[in-house]
Amino acid sequence: MVSASPSNPAAPRGRTLLLDGITQRYGGSVAVNDVTLDIRGGELVALLGPSGCGKTTLLRIIAGFLAQTKGHVIVGGETVDGLPPNRRSVGIVFQNYALFPHMTVAENVAYGLDARGADRATQRSEAQRMLDLVKLGHLGDRYPRQLSGGQQQRVALARALAVNPSILLLDEPFAALDKNLRLDMQIEVKRIQRLSGITTILVTHDQEEALSMADRVAVLSQGRLEQFSPPTEIYDAPDSLFVNTFVGSANLLGGVLVDADRSGGKVRLDAGGLIGTRAPKGDLRPGSRVTVCLRPEHLRVDPGAEGVETLNGVVEMGLPLGATVVHEIRVGDGTAVKVSEARIDRTLLLAPGTPVRLAPIAPGLASVFAAA
Amino acid sequence: MAATLRNVTTYDLRLAAPLALGFVVFFITPLVILLALSFQADPQGTHYGLTQYVNFLGDRFSLGVLGSTLWLGVKVTLLTLLLGYPVAWLHQRAPSWAKGIIMLLVLLPLLTSVVVRTFAWVVILGRQGIVNAALASLGLIDTPLKLLYTDTGVVMALAQVQMPLMVLPLITALGRIDPNLADASSVLGAGHWRTFRKVTLPLSLPGIIAGCLLTYAAAITAFITQSLIGGGQMLFMPMYIYQQASTLQNWPFAAAISIVFLVAVLVVVSIFNVLGRLSRGYTNA
Numbered sequence: 001m002v003s004a005s006p007s008n009p010a011a012p013r014g015r016t017l018l019l020d021g022i023t024q025r026y027g028g029s030v031a032v033n034d035v036t037l038d039i040r041g042g043e044l045v046a047l048l049g050p051s052g053c054g055k056t057t058l059l060r061i062i063a064g065f066l067a068q069t070k071g072h073v074i075v076g077g078e079t080v081d082g083l084p085p086n087r088r089s090v091g092i093v094f095q096n097y098a099l100f101p102h103m104t105v106a107e108n109v110a111y112g113l114d115a116r117g118a119d120r121a122t123q124r125s126e127a128q129r130m131l132d133l134v135k136l137g138h139l140g141d142r143y144p145r146q147l148s149g150g151q152q153q154r155v156a157l158a159r160a161l162a163v164n165p166s167i168l169l170l171d172e173p174f175a176a177l178d179k180n181l182r183l184d185m186q187i188e189v190k191r192i193q194r195l196s197g198i199t200t201i202l203v204t205h206d207q208e209e210a211l212s213m214a215d216r217v218a219v220l221s222q223g224r225l226e227q228f229s230p231p232t233e234i235y236d237a238p239d240s241l242f243v244n245t246f247v248g249s250a251n252l253l254g255g256v257l258v259d260a261d262r263s264g265g266k267v268r269l270d271a272g273g274l275i276g277t278r279a280p281k282g283d284l285r286p287g288s289r290v291t292v293c294l295r296p297e298h299l300r301v302d303p304g305a306e307g308v309e310t311l312n313g314v315v316e317m318g319l320p321l322g323a324t325v326v327h328e329i330r331v332g333d334g335t336a337v338k339v340s341e342a343r344i345d346r347t348l349l350l351a352p353g354t355p356v357r358l359a360p361i362a363p364g365l366a367s368v369f370a371a372a
Numbered sequence: 373m374a375a376t377l378r379n380v381t382t383y384d385l386r387l388a389a390p391l392a393l394g395f396v397v398f399f400i401t402p403l404v405i406l407l408a409l410s411f412q413a414d415p416q417g418t419h420y421g422l423t424q425y426v427n428f429l430g431d432r433f434s435l436g437v438l439g440s441t442l443w444l445g446v447k448v449t450l451l452t453l454l455l456g457y458p459v460a461w462l463h464q465r466a467p468s469w470a471k472g473i474i475m476l477l478v479l480l481p482l483l484t485s486v487v488v489r490t491f492a493w494v495v496i497l498g499r500q501g502i503v504n505a506a507l508a509s510l511g512l513i514d515t516p517l518k519l520l521y522t523d524t525g526v527v528m529a530l531a532q533v534q535m536p537l538m539v540l541p542l543i544t545a546l547g548r549i550d551p552n553l554a555d556a557s558s559v560l561g562a563g564h565w566r567t568f569r570k571v572t573l574p575l576s577l578p579g580i581i582a583g584c585l586l587t588y589a590a591a592i593t594a595f596i597t598q599s600l601i602g603g604g605q606m607l608f609m610p611m612y613i614y615q616q617a618s619t620l621q622n623w624p625f626a627a628a629i630s631i632v633f634l635v636a637v638l639v640v641v642s643i644f645n646v647l648g649r650l651s652r653g654y655t656n657a
């Protein structure tokens with residue numbers, strides 16, 4: 001397992017996971033609302049959404065801790081709805097790791113093998129192999145309380161993987177780690193996931209984590225699936241206003257759609273200027289009120305800008321953020337627009353009150369949605 | 373800063389002074405007097421020696437009373453643990469409305485006097501009592517069973533009376549266990565029984581030990597319940613001491629028995645304490 005690589009045809013392929021119309025009600029409230037996700041074997045999928053959007057609920061349903069109100073969980077083509085957690089072949093790393101405090105690290109890792117009836121020798125050698133995989137081979141005799149947070153997490157990962165599960169579930173696994181350690185562990189988890197080829201679901205409310213680690217990202221809001229796409233698509237071609245604003249940041253500008261076809265649209269902004277956009281979603285027709293989302297890095301401050309796409313504004317504030325400079329600029333209709341630019345020109349930092357002109361760095365980058 | 377800290381400490385000590393005084397006057401002093409009394413060779417106190425202790429330790433009857441009292445504590449503690457653990461476990465898993473009801477049922481005995489509760493057991497266990505009436509009307513027995521004034525009766529009544537002392541520490545201990553641990557266990561392939569045996573039970577050990585300690589100490593010293601349910605036929609240490617002191621006016625012997633009993637209890641308590649410290653080291657995260 002350790003020597004296998006994803007391109008190697010002998011590498012183990014994870015099982016597929018299909019969540020088919022999953023709905024979960026708690027009394028009167030709906031925590032998960034008709035979520036369908038078709039996950040490929042070996043894929044790393046991030047469930048991304050704000051706190052309370054139903055991520056943990058969905059994870060608990062997959063693990064079998066919770067029986068869903070409606071829908072089916074199908075692993076490798078087989079429905080597992082009726083199976084208790086101990087017969088689902090799922091591995092979980094809990095947010096607080098949930099290591100058994102009264103067992104050594106090696107006993108923790110061997111726990112699942114013991115439960116499955118493996119003999120002592122197998123338990124010991126397998127536990128050692130898993131600990132080596134997470135680079136903790138020398139700490140098997142310690143107790144969890146004697147380990148750092150990052151080490152505890154590695155143990156939790158080794159324990160989950162030791163029973164060779166079909167699906168690996170990670171519930172906000174990096175939330176408790178400090179920033180440097182978090183990056184190390186993200187790389188580590190990604191490495192191990194690639195090596196083992198195990199289908200993995202990563203729950204997170206951290207968009208950077210989701211975008212950097214996942215093959216595909218499922219964005220959830222209030223129990224509903226907003227979009228399920230590769231990270232670049234989530235960022236560049238968001239399906240909804242929610243996704244556009246939750247992932248990355250966006251300036252929202254009101255306007256009227258004047259022209260739209262499959263290749264793109266044109267919107268007359270309330271702030272002045274006629275801006276080219278991506279093709280509008282849904283049945284937006286010319287004449288509709290729309291909201292245009294423009295990412296701060298898709299705009300530039302340019303005193304010499306000319307043409308229909310240009311907006312006039314006044315600098316409210318300039319923030320030098322090291323590699324970039326962010327200006328907040330009040331435009332014609334009173335909206336504050338953020339503009340983020342690489343600080344190539346070191347003199348670029350405008351004083352409040354400076355009148356400026358704004359323009360998109362390229363045509364057709366803005367997204368357009370029906371006005372909220 | 374340092375001055376403020378010192379002020380806080382001295383202030384704290386002064387707050388504890390009334391309690392400390394009460395402790396000295398009402399606990400240490402009587403204990404010292406008791407100890408002195410136990411070394412009197414005769415009730416008049418004409419000379420001193422180990423006579424009373426020699427009498428007690430050389431007397432099979434007295435040793436029998438001590439033994440049966442300590443053994444009674446063991447039986448009551450085991451029964452209370454056996455009955456109390458499921459209650460605490462249920463409380464842990466119950467929805468919050470049911471938690472309130474279970475807690476009320478557990479605490480209810482503490483809200484009534486021990487005398488009242490014990491008399492209720494007299495009614496339940498008597499020859500014409502509820503148990504016998506029920507068994508007879510079901511046709512299971514012809515003649516009433518003898519339950520009152522038996523060892524079984526005393527153990528049952530004591531177990532019920534001391535139940536809160538067992539259940540409350542157990543509820544606390546079970547409540548401290550991270551619920552994710554049971555989930556982690558089951559997802560790793562363990563069934564309910566294995567999860568209980570390997571995770572829940574070992575992690576609740578501090579509560580088991582605390583509960584056993586409290587129940588044991590309460591059961592062997594439960595004068596009222598022991599004497600009312602045990603009746604005249606059964607003699608346990610508290611009643612034995614009372615008879616020697618009050619009825620026979622043999623104060624030195626009563627004092628010596630008390631000291632022997634105290635030492636025996638202290639030995640048991642320190643065994644529990646050692647176990648408790650071990651289990652805490654073993655379960656602390």
Ligand SMILES: Nc1ncnc2c1ncn2[C@@H]1O[C@H](COP(=O)(O)OP(=O)(O)O)[C@@H](O)[C@H]1O
Nearest residue numbers: 026030031049050051052053054055056057058
């Ligand atoms: N056991 C429960 N009973 C009632 N409501 C619950 C329960 N668990 C979660 N919820 C509700 O369901 C919603 C989703 O919760 P959760 O899945 O924990 O969200 P997330 O993990 O995305 O933060 C929340 O509104 C939460 O309050």
Ligand SMILES: [Mg+2]
Nearest residue numbers: 052055056057
């Ligand atoms: Mg959550």
